[in-house]
Amino acid sequence: MERFIIPSAFLGALSGVIFGILLLMPFIAPFIFFLMFILSGIFAVIILKKINAVGVLSVYDGCFIGTIAGFASLVGASVIYLPLAFLLGGYFSLKNYDILAILMLVFSTALLSALFNAFSALVTAYIFEKIETRGKTGFKDHFELNIDKGDEDI
Numbered sequence: 001m002e003r004f005i006i007p008s009a010f011l012g013a014l015s016g017v018i019f020g021i022l023l024l025m026p027f028i029a030p031f032i033f034f035l036m037f038i039l040s041g042i043f044a045v046i047i048l049k050k051i052n053a054v055g056v057l058s059v060y061d062g063c064f065i066g067t068i069a070g071f072a073s074l075v076g077a078s079v080i081y082l083p084l085a086f087l088l089g090g091y092f093s094l095k096n097y098d099i100l101a102i103l104m105l106v107f108s109t110a111l112l113s114a115l116f117n118a119f120s121a122l123v124t125a126y127i128f129e130k131i132e133t134r135g136k137t138g139f140k141d142h143f144e145l146n147i148d149k150g151d152e153d154i
Helices: 002-022 029-050 059-087 099-142
Strands: none
Touching: 002 029, 002 059, 029 059, 029 099, 059 099
């Protein structure tokens, strides 16, 4: 499980940077914010499976990867979005907020993102587990071996 922490945090932060840039577009920002709560964990699980960083992925491992990736993605998106939104303050009206309040809001929203991404990555890991075990049990179920003992008169 410890081998998932750094790759999950990196992939979550990478998806957070992408989502943070996309959040600057005002018309699609609510949709992107909703997708950030779901897709970061799925993205991390799929990429880790594609690059063979994990072997057999259990549901618990998927939940752990989603939690780390979800938290890192929202923190990464906030690191990109908030400074740019402050620089573009005329368009976003974020000038009068307290920094401590913003940090508490980011942290509590990151915990919520971790929870939702844990569930979405859990479902993704479950689907991967069913796909991987389907081939193994399918062969055993459909393979029958008939042995004839032949002549036992001897």
